[in-house]
Amino acid sequence: MHTDTPSLMPRRWTAAATLVALLLGGCASTYRVDSQVESFARWTDTGSASGTAATAPAALPQAPQTYRFERLPSQREGDGAAAARQSTLESLARDALAPLGWTAVDGNAPSPWTVQVSASGQRQVRSPWDDPWPQFWPMFGFGLGGQGTRVGGQLVWGPMFPYHEPPYYERKVSLVVRETGSGRVVYETRAAHDSRWNDSPALWRAMISAALRDFPLPPAGVREVIVDLPR
Incomplete structure (x- = not known):
């Protein structure tokens, strides 16, 4: 009895569909911004380090609150580009503080409070974990003799060209809240993040959001705060 061989086409189409689904899923995935955050709260003169019992909960400002941005001379009197960057940074901070009241x-x-926000970034040639030496790959060379055709060659190791290390970025953002009347610092927080991702407002927004996590009474010590962004 003759039996037809099952077709492989359905399986191939299923494999292709699975691959496409995985690729689309990767496109729709998120980028995880992991920031190292450290915050200090001193809402009263008798309060000590952030998150300790010495800071009386009754002294914490209850929402809603109003504030105005305060700029350093370099942020206020710098060139047009610096002022524009500062305005963008303050806009991101405004959006992050609004849900907190x-x-x-x-x-x-x-206003009873002032907020000063600052950020810095540095581009490194490579990440701290990259191999500082270029990778080497096997290469084969050959030549033709002068009398008749002679083919000879040898296997050597040489650097892969072009050789480009992807850049690495280190970024920091900080926010300082002061009491308007006395100028006393009542809250300080900072976040640091490093990665290969290029500069973008979404990245700074995630870092500011991380820096304001647990506001106005954060835990003591350095902690990791993760904010997921769509790719």
Whole structure:
């Protein structure tokens, strides 16, 4: 009795569909921004390090609150590009503080608090974990003799060209909250993140959001805060 051989086409199409689904799933995945965050709260003069019992809960400012941004001379009197970057940074901080019940006022309008936000970034040639030496790959060379055709060759090791290390970025962001009347610092927080990802407002937004995690009474010590961003 003759039996037809089952076709492989359905299996091939199934494998292809699975591959496409995986690729699409990867495109729809998220980018994890892991920041090292350290915060300090001192809402009262008698309070000590952040998150300790010495800071009385009754002294914490209850939402809603208003504040105005405060700039350093370099942030206020720098070139146009620096001022534009600072405005963008403050806009991201404003968006992060709004859900916490803190609203920014315009100009010199009276407010009980001031907020100063700053950020810095440095581009490194390679990450601290990269091999500082270029990778070497086998190469084969040959030549033709002068009298008749002679083919000879040898296997050698040489660097892979072009050789480019992907850059690595180190970024930091900080926010300082002061009491307007006395100028006393009542809250300080900073976040640090390093990765191969290029600069983007979404990345800075994630870092600011991480820095404000657990505001206004954060735990003591350095902690890792993760914010997921769509790719």
